[in-house]
Amino acid sequence: MVSQATRKSLLKRTAMDLITSTTVLPLLLGCLGIFGLFRLLQRVRMKAYLRNAVVVVTGATSGLGRECAKAFYAAGAKLVLCGRNTDALEELARELTASRFPQKQMHKPCTVTFDLTDSAATMAAGAEILQCFGSVDILVNNAGISYRGAIVDTTVDVDRKVMETNYFGPVALTKVLLPSMIKRKRGHIVTISSIQGKISVPFRSAYAASKHATQAFFDCLRAEVKQDGIEVTLISPGYIRTNLSVNAVTGDGSRYGAMDRNTAQGRSPADVAQDVLAAVGKKKKDVVLADWVPFLAIYLRSLAPGLFFSIMAFRASKERKSKNS
Numbered sequence: 424m425v426s427q428a429t430r431k432s433l434l435k436r437t438a439m440d441l442i443t444s445t446t447v448l449p450l451l452l453g454c455l456g457i458f459g460l461f462r463l464l465q466r467v468r469m470k471a472y473l474r475n476a477v478v479v480v481t482g483a484t485s486g487l488g489r490e491c492a493k494a495f496y497a498a499g500a501k502l503v504l505c506g507r508n509t510d511a512l513e514e515l516a517r518e519l520t521a522s523r524f525p526q527k528q529m530h531k532p533c534t535v536t537f538d539l540t541d542s543a544a545t546m547a548a549g550a551e552i553l554q555c556f557g558s559v560d561i562l563v564n565n566a567g568i569s570y571r572g573a574i575v576d577t578t579v580d581v582d583r584k585v586m587e588t589n590y591f592g593p594v595a596l597t598k599v600l601l602p603s604m605i606k607r608k609r610g611h612i613v614t615i616s617s618i619q620g621k622i623s624v625p626f627r628s629a630y631a632a633s634k635h636a637t638q639a640f641f642d643c644l645r646a647e648v649k650q651d652g653i654e655v656t657l658i659s660p661g662y663i664r665t666n667l668s669v670n671a672v673t674g675d676g677s678r679y680g681a682m683d684r685n686t687a688q689g690r691s692p693a694d695v696a697q698d699v700l701a702a703v704g705k706k707k708k709d710v711v712l713a714d715w716v717p718f719l720a721i722y723l724r725s726l727a728p729g730l731f732f733s734i735m736a737f738r739a740s741k742e743r744k745s746k747n748s
């Protein structure tokens with residue numbers, strides 16, 4: 424009878440023989456080589472795609488937008504920084520220009536100030552953006568606001584405000600810049616959505632609705648402009664450590680003014696910006712940046728909707744109880 428230890432050592436020897444045999448080892452090394460070469464080519468192509476590209480970033484004054492601006496600038500892009508606060512935009516432009524990137528040709532960023540909820544201002548801003556560097560290669564629709572409140576206590580004006588900022592604003596800006604991209608047969612539209620563009624969480628109705636609409640609009644756009652050589656990337660992050668909840672609007676239109684626990688424990692905006700850069704460089708179509716819980720929730724919503732709705736109802740009652748206690 425063969426002992427267990429002997430069987431194990433026999434098995435190990437057979438595996439080693441197989442690996443070091445004349446066919447398997449070269450095959451393994453060949454696969455590794457091809458994979459390494461593929462990754463290298465991907466990196467080179469990504470760098471070339473972003474270097475000297477004209478990149479417009481909305482909501483560049485804070486949080487994820489600010490970090491995206493830094494990441495695209497470091498990649499050698501020609502930046503157009505957009506936001507509502509001219510001083511904050513110019514300060515960021517100065518900070519970027521002062522940063523050192525030896526052996527790289529850097530471009531002084533341009534700034535354009537406008538409010539996305541003002542459609543006339545957004546139309547005018549489109550023309551101003553195009554004048555900065557003559558064209559736009561990549562538009563990053565990042566600006567947005569969040570919302571906290573119960574539907575029953577929320578005025579329709581609040582729903583409209585969130586929709587104007589998160590949906591109609593990016594849609595209007597995209598429509599202003601799209602014809603020039605179609606004419607050049609090149610362009611890339613990137614939109615920062617949210618996990619809440621894929622699933623709806625209680626007490627976030629206006630925000631989730633605006634992000635669902637965003638997902639639907641840019642999914643349609645992707646299909647329509649493929650023939651024009653234009654890329655569309657939708658990015659749906661989970662919680663990011665920014666001022667989003669502090670700046671969120673409540674049911675009566677006032678500012679929420681508090682940092683949520685989930686937001687405070689979220690990912691760093693600089694890390695998420697690196698993922699945005701990689702998704703753009705690889706021309707990804709739809710990216711979810713989250714851990715396994717939101718992924719599971721997205722699948723549950725499609726595969727077991729009854730279970731998903733029960734979990735959301737439980738979450739709503741728990742949140743209501745904790746508010747009342």
Ligand SMILES: NC(=O)c1ccc[n+]([C@@H]2O[C@H](COP(=O)([O-])OP(=O)(O)OC[C@H]3O[C@@H](n4cnc5c(N)ncnc54)[C@H](OP(=O)(O)O)[C@@H]3O)[C@@H](O)[C@H]2O)c1
Nearest residue numbers: 482484485486487507538539566567617662663665666667
């Ligand atoms: N933080 C998260 O947990 C999280 C998760 C998923 C998705 N996101 C998305 O990430 C994007 C960036 O948000 P953030 O987390 O970086 O929040 P943030 O720090 O509050 O930044 C929001 C940016 O949007 C700008 N903005 C707001 N309303 C605007 C308007 N009417 N016109 C023009 N600009 C406006 C703000 O400009 P001002 O400085 O002028 O206010 C600010 O620059 C948003 O689309 C958000 O929905 C965030």
